[in-house]
Amino acid sequence: MTGLAPCTGLDRADWLATTDRLLTALRPWASADHATITPPGDPGGYGTRVDGLEGFARSFMGAAFRIAGTEDATSTELAEWYAEGIAAGVDPGNPGRWVRPGEHDQAKVEAAALSLGLHLTRTRIWDRLDQRTRDRVVDYLAELVGAAVPPINWVWFRIVTQTFLRSVGGPWSRADLDHDLAVHESFVRADGWFADGPERAFDHYAGWALHFYPVIWLEMAAGEERAEELRERYLARLDAFLPQAAALVGADGGPLFQGRSLTYRFAAAAPFWAGAIAGSTALSPGELRRAASGVLRHFLDRGVPDEQGLLPLGWHGAWRPIAQRYSGPGSPYWAFKGMAGLALPADHPVWTAREEPLPVEGGDVIEVMPAPGWLVAGTRSDGIVRVVNHGTDHGREGVLVSDPPLYARIGYSTATSPVLSAAGWEEPLDSSVSLLDHEGRASHRAGFRTLAIGATDGAAHGFSIGRAHWVVPTPGQPDHGSGRIGEITAGPEILVGSIVRGPWEVRLARVEGAGANGPLRVTGWPVAPGGAISHVVDLGGLPEHGVVTIPDATPISATTEIPWRASAGAAQAGRWYAAGVLLSRDPAAVAPPAVAFEAGHAAVTWPDGVTSRVELPEVGHGS
Known part of the structure; x- marks a missing residue:
């Protein structure tokens, strides 16, 4: 592998081709009016209507990254196709309309994907929708204003949705924004980490939600007082997190296999693209690209997407037990978060830089x-x-x-x-x-x-x-x-x-x-x-x-x-x-270490002869 991608062989054209393959493979599973996309497989825990909304909203997010960063015939066709689906999805008289946020909580998640997609494609889709459709979109998304959201990464779905609503003159709530930003602050832990809620829940959501959405929001709300107040704080946390995130990627691009929602697969690349979008200097553009492309390469080399071009519930191949209760056949397409870098133009430094090794390669x-x-x-x-x-x-x-x-x-x-x-x-x-x-x-x-x-x-x-x-x-x-x-x-x-x-x-x-x-x-x-x-x-x-x-x-x-x-x-x-x-x-590597206990310490002698002496904690019986 040579050129700008000596480690993975993936350039921007390969990323575009992968995105196009994924989007094209979903077309046969779309409704005739494009409002829903329901990939094959057993229904998820929330039913087929939610599955269809997920398939549309999550793939629209991926299409939006492509449309935003690439001016070509494919982007034009995608904008037209998804615009038709949006019009049908918000039509209250359409039997196949979208499940609304007031009808099912999962629609609150998908509202954020729709809002992000509409923001990214504002001139290509939103500005070309007729006024009746735009009014219906606003009415649909406005059901998040004042709505209940759990105190986890979901607060960002309401923030992103209301930020888009505000930008198009729709309703929004300052009280909701202040509440949700305060809840986000309650997730903050040391060194750029977030817990996904009050529990000790540390996983990929730290990167593909709790760092990704703040960066997206700062761009959506650029110039607004609250966003500018928080910009330095949010980006400093991202800078602290990114080197650690890179250290958790294997040399083969494999993400750490830990935490729920792993069926989102290469969404694990999202924090690296967030770093590129934010202009982070914690990692160089070549390091960011290497990490993101490595994650995608890992899955491409292991049969992802499948022979139909689809992302079934699973990791490499299909494996249904990986799913949580909320997972359906449309859920894996949150993987499109890992395509966020396509919103950046071809001359962006992350695309023109030469890949640099991951920490484990150095x-x-x-x-x-x-x-x-x-x-x-x-x-x-x-x-x-x-x-x-x-x-x-x-x-x-x-x-x-x-x-x-x-x-x-x-x-x-x-x-x-x-x-x-x-x-x-x-x-x-x-x-x-x-x-x-x-x-x-x-x-x-x-x-x-x-x-x-x-x-x-x-x-x-x-x-x-x-x-x-x-x-x-x-x-x-x-x-x-x-x-x-x-x-x-x-x-x-x-x-x-x-x-x-x-x-x-x-x-x-x-x-x-x-x-x-x-x-x-x-x-x-x-x-x-x-x-x-x-x-x-x-x-x-x-x-x-x-x-x-x-x-x-x-x-x-x-x-x-x-x-x-x-x-x-x-x-x-x-x-x-x-x-x-x-x-x-x-x-x-099979020669084992040895350990000896001495005066409140454990002394480990490693196979190469180095000794590490570690103090043992004092814990009383029955403590």
Whole structure:
């Protein structure tokens, strides 16, 4: 690969071609009047009418990026086609009209996509709509004024929609704007991070929603007093976040496989395009382009879109269990957020710059991200980025629920998926430290407390403590990312520590207080047979071992293998157990580290002879 794209081979023409392929493939699934697009597949949890609105609104957003940045015959045709759909969608006499925001909450989400698209295509679509259609669009979008929105990233749907309404002389509410901006401030965490609401919900929404929309809004509301007051603050947070986001991309472009709504796939490129739109200097244009194109390249190389040119619910191929309750066949097209860079003209620096390497391509990465409680380890030899988690569970400290697989596991990476089938919801099978009850069921950790996180002697370390508990879930709960409530059986607390360097994590565990009557088990990374190397080795007190094999457990492979180590008999309170946990594609990485405990410290000697000495937290029994 040469020219401006030595890493990915993708130039702006390739991005345009991919967008056009996706948009063209949706046409056969559109209604005759273009108002709805309902891709094939089982209806989502909100029904076919919502699915059709999602398909239209989300693809319109993608078309709008293209129309805004490229003046050609395809953009002209797209503008005409989507204008017809808009007119039909807001026609109250049309049996196939859009579900309205006052009729279903999901329409509030899609209203923002419609508003953003209309803003970007103002001269090509909005200005050419007849007055009756424009009035109907305003009436449709105005149902968000004063409407209830949950205190999560949804506040931005109301902000974006009302900002567009204001720009065309429609109704809007200063009180709504002030309220929603204040709610957004409540999400702010350290170093440019956001939690998606009051829970410890750290995931891709930080980038594809809580950084993306503020940048879009600053452009939509340019010159308005409130936007200009906030501009410097919002862009400083984006600047702080972007280098961390780039450090979480694997050398193959794989995004970190963690958090809900992963079926949006290359929407993970959105924060990098936000950086380009905002003129961020935290990453160079070549770094921004490399990260965004890498994410797209990852999926293009793995059969995305599918042979019909579609984005089914799934990750690479179709895999329905990845969906949340709110996901339908139109939902994956939020992936078009990852095409936002097409709104920038061909002579923009992000398109004329030469790609520059990702952090993991430049050398091994060891980084501490205190806001989500993550220890990040990327290895140049195999391109994998790993996250060891001591701060995220999509819950609250002290609240005992089941562990949500996409949030509460100890390990996430760009090369593995947690077990997402029913078995992985029932108990933590991968990347965990658990006590086993008399039936052999593993305890959960959600509700844990972060004790320490930092770096020393070339390694990153983190410690957390939580009440071991078992959950019999109440049936019929929706899946919006959080753990499940139910009948709780509580056990003793478990203190868990991680010392991370390169492909290895030294995982420490100590049972605090009495009450353990089963063994302590440490499980490793879930991998495909014959794929990446996953080992758990005994570094103290864990002689029992084996491998759990599960079919159809993740969207990455048909079969998943998970190595484990366990104590011989019931776990002993107050003693340290230790395991070496490896994930690598490099056969030379299998030599394990060693650990010794001395005077309140753990001293880890790594395979290359380097020693890291980490202070152990003081935790009293029964704390």
